[in-house]
Amino acid sequence: MLAIAAAAPPDPFSPNYSCFVADFGCQSSQALAQFMGSTTKNLGDFTATMIAGSFNVNIDQGSWNIAHSQFLFWIAVTAPVILIIALVQIGIAMILQDWSRIGRTAAGAALAIPFSAICVWGMQKASGITDDVTHTLTSVVQGGDLSQGLLRVLGLFDAPKQIHGTVMKTMQFSQDGVIWGMATQGAQGPGAVGEYVMALIIVALMAIASLFLFVAMSIREFGLLALAAMAPVGLMMIGQPKLTAWAQSWINVSVGLLIAKPLAAGVVLLAVELTKTSLSIGVILVAAGAVMAASFSPLWATKLVSFAGAEVGTALHHRFSVRDQFSRASTVAAPVRAAARIVKVGR
Numbered sequence: 253m254l255a256i257a258a259a260a261p262p263d264p265f266s267p268n269y270s271c272f273v274a275d276f277g278c279q280s281s282q283a284l285a286q287f288m289g290s291t292t293k294n295l296g297d298f299t300a301t302m303i304a305g306s307f308n309v310n311i312d313q314g315s316w317n318i319a320h321s322q323f324l325f326w327i328a329v330t331a332p333v334i335l336i337i338a339l340v341q342i343g344i345a346m347i348l349q350d351w352s353r354i355g356r357t358a359a360g361a362a363l364a365i366p367f368s369a370i371c372v373w374g375m376q377k378a379s380g381i382t383d384d385v386t387h388t389l390t391s392v393v394q395g396g397d398l399s400q401g402l403l404r405v406l407g408l409f410d411a412p413k414q415i416h417g418t419v420m421k422t423m424q425f426s427q428d429g430v431i432w433g434m435a436t437q438g439a440q441g442p443g444a445v446g447e448y449v450m451a452l453i454i455v456a457l458m459a460i461a462s463l464f465l466f467v468a469m470s471i472r473e474f475g476l477l478a479l480a481a482m483a484p485v486g487l488m489m490i491g492q493p494k495l496t497a498w499a500q501s502w503i504n505v506s507v508g509l510l511i512a513k514p515l516a517a518g519v520v521l522l523a524v525e526l527t528k529t530s531l532s533i534g535v536i537l538v539a540a541g542a543v544m545a546a547s548f549s550p551l552w553a554t555k556l557v558s559f560a561g562a563e564v565g566t567a568l569h570h571r572f573s574v575r576d577q578f579s580r581a582s583t584v585a586a587p588v589r590a591a592a593r594i595v596k597v598g599r
Contacts, residue, residue, distance in 0.1 A: 264435035265289035265425075269442055281442035288448040289435060295452070295459045296425060302462035303402055303543075306469045307390050307517055310383045315477055316376055322481035323372060327365060330484040334364050364488035371487050372480045375506055379476060382510050389517040402524050405539045430533060431455060454536050461540045464547035465516065472550045475509050508554025515553055516546035 267285045271278035338361035345353040425432045431451050438447030479502065486502035523542030 263289075264432065264439040265293050267439035271442075278442050281445050285438055285442075285445050285448050288445075288452045289438070292431065292435070292448070292452050292455050293425070295455045296431070299455065299459045299462045300403055302459070302466040306462070306465045307386055307513070309469070309473070311379060311473050311476065316480070319477045319480040320372075323368075323483060326482050326484040327368070327488075330488050331365065334361055334488050360490050364490065365484075367490055368484045368487040371503070371506075372483050375476065375480055375483075375510070378510050382514050385514045386517045389514060389521050402520060402539060402543070405524060405535060430536060450533075454533060454540075457540045458536065458543070461543035461547065465520075465543050468547040468550055469513060469516070472509050472512050475550070476506070479506050479509070504557050505554055508557040509550055511557075512550040512553040516549035519546040519549070 266289055267282060269278055269282045269285075271282055273279075338357050341357040342354050345351075345357065425435070431454065434447045434451040438444045438451070483502065486498040490496055490499040519542055523539050526538075
């Protein structure tokens, strides 16, 4: 008895409308549908790669070593400049007999290199902590990590496939997903080509959002390395009048970039958790919007840190201003109270 092998189910992303040779309209629709179906699958693979690389790639020790070598170079360049600036400032302060300014400038020049080294060391340690926090956030999704959870919203999943005798994982659309359903409807006939258009648009939106997220996280990693390498340019200005703002800007940008990654992971995680129980076009659009918003996390995290620092500085300034005004009021009121006592005694 001959065993009849079961025929493989048709691939909805490569439709066959069984067109006649002379039916050019049907042939054109089929070619267009096959092109859009293939593009949809390729964009799905692209989205999976971008999402997986957004949170799973961290700064390795080799990259930090390169940044440290650049750090030493910028110390050698900046140290003579700081020395000249400090001597000029001390000379001006001596003429003005401003002894506090002399002490502040001298202390800033003496502590410039240790302060820079400590800040860069702290940045590297903080980067490891934020990576651990991000890993914790991306691992709480049931059934896999954050990237797999987001791909399930899109309808993608890892599927083992044997290629040239080797079992490899490839991304495939789930038969329960929205994209698969659209492709299945589009494979019914030339009149349903519009389903492929809608599927392609949705997957393209997610692909663009995931690309922005990947680029943002890559810029974040490079930005931290650049800040560590050129830290002396800003941090060694600490204690120098009118140049301390450089160090403040360095700290604001560094803290903003450090917290950008876990904040982005939190936004994407929230979207996945809110949308994983529903399979609809709206859910995918919401997830794409969340990924796009997360891609701007380095920008708004830096703005948030700068705003918080400015508000703290303003609050402290107002606190001292109120204290000074209270002191002045007490000084003015003292003679008035003394005069009132004299009048009272005279009576």
